[in-house]
Amino acid sequence: MAAQFGKETYLYWYEIMLLQRKFEEKTGQLYGMQKIRGFCHLYIGQEAVSAGCMTAIEDRDNMITAYRDHGLAIAKGISARECMAELFGKATGCTKGKGGSMHFFSKEKRFFGGHGIVGGQIGLGAGIAFSDKYNGNDAVTICFFGDGAARQGILHETFNMAMTWKLPVIFICENNYYAMGTSVERTSNVLDIYKFADAYDMPGDSVDGMKPEDVHDSIERAVRRARAGDGPTLLEIKTYRYKGHSMSDPAKYRTKEELEEFKDKDPIDYVLRVIRDNNYASEEEITSIQDKIKATIDDCVEFAETSPYPDVSEVYKDIYTDENYPFIMD
Numbered sequence: 065m066a067a068q069f070g071k072e073t074y075l076y077w078y079e080i081m082l083l084q085r086k087f088e089e090k091t092g093q094l095y096g097m098q099k100i101r102g103f104c105h106l107y108i109g110q111e112a113v114s115a116g117c118m119t120a121i122e123d124r125d126n127m128i129t130a131y132r133d134h135g136l137a138i139a140k141g142i143s144a145r146e147c148m149a150e151l152f153g154k155a156t157g158c159t160k161g162k163g164g165s166m167h168f169f170s171k172e173k174r175f176f177g178g179h180g181i182v183g184g185q186i187g188l189g190a191g192i193a194f195s196d197k198y199n200g201n202d203a204v205t206i207c208f209f210g211d212g213a214a215r216q217g218i219l220h221e222t223f224n225m226a227m228t229w230k231l232p233v234i235f236i237c238e239n240n241y242y243a244m245g246t247s248v249e250r251t252s253n254v255l256d257i258y259k260f261a262d263a264y265d266m267p268g269d270s271v272d273g274m275k276p277e278d279v280h281d282s283i284e285r286a287v288r289r290a291r292a293g294d295g296p297t298l299l300e301i302k303t304y305r306y307k308g309h310s311m312s313d314p315a316k317y318r319t320k321e322e323l324e325e326f327k328d329k330d331p332i333d334y335v336l337r338v339i340r341d342n343n344y345a346s347e348e349e350i351t352s353i354q355d356k357i358k359a360t361i362d363d364c365v366e367f368a369e370t371s372p373y374p375d376v377s378e379v380y381k382d383i384y385t386d387e388n389y390p391f392i393m394d
Contacts, residue, residue: 107135112331116279131166183216193233212243230295273303
């Protein structure tokens with residue numbers, strides 16, 4: 065499999081995954097120091113999903129997800145500076161300090177959230193895909209949601225519409241097994257979420273989300289199908305979060321043995337092994353990548369610390385497309 069992708073891809077995967085991991089570790093540390101507040105959901109353990117996705121799509125393709133959005137936003141190209149500043153609530157953040165952890169956004173990078181309503185982004189993702197099809201664009205929308213959101217009614221309404229209109233959207237369930245804190249086994253008689261696609265004659269597949277190669281291959285096939293006008297695909301990408309659902313979750317609902325089993329499958333360690341086994345980089349080069357990531361994290365924290373808070377004049381901006389909407393009074 066290493067020969068299929070090659071040195072450049074594995075080094076890209078390692079760097080982008082390590083950046084996400086170190087960003088999230090620093091985020092957790094800063095949250096404990098109360099420099100970051102509010103809800104905060106870390107992506108630690110799920111980095112192979114975002115990495116494999118990025119090598120299978122193009123810059124013009126859209127991405128939308130739920131509130132566990134830091135890693136995907138960084139992978140899609142939003143800078144660590146903008147992301148950390150947003151966590152600090154600073155004006156230099158990717159949503160001007162007004163969205164916080166759950167609402168990262170960048171029109172330029174085609175990253176449309178970050179959404180706090182469970183499952184709400186599923187319908188929005190189909191809407192973005194409809195817009196591209198209506199306007200004759202050749203873009204594809206990647207719509208992420210969790211295994212908990214798979215129980216929402218909007219999923220079934222959206223699947224039906226997306227298949228009826230053959231929308232260029234790929235629905236990806238990042239199944240980390242526990243939703244908020246309850247296992248899939250306790251919430252559904254159907255344990256294989258990809259089988260939900262069968263009710264709509266939609267292609268569906270189960271994917272190993274701890275290996276970026278598998279993620280890449282599955283998304284590449286789905287993207288090719290969507291661009292050809294053949295409609296959506298459902299991918300259940302099985303991954304694992306090493307931390308709790310959010311910073312307030314001690315994750316006592318799972319055993320230490322289970323956690324250690326999945327840590328043995330750490331996607332970053334896996335990619336690094338491939339790099340070393342194939343001599344894609346020397347130890348000096350690997351250390352250089354690690355030092356580069358450390359410098360990026362130090363820089364983004366300093367940037368967030370020294371950036372200004374939004375001015376009070378910003379409070380009504382970015383709510384409506386017209387800032388002079390008639391019923392907003394000075």
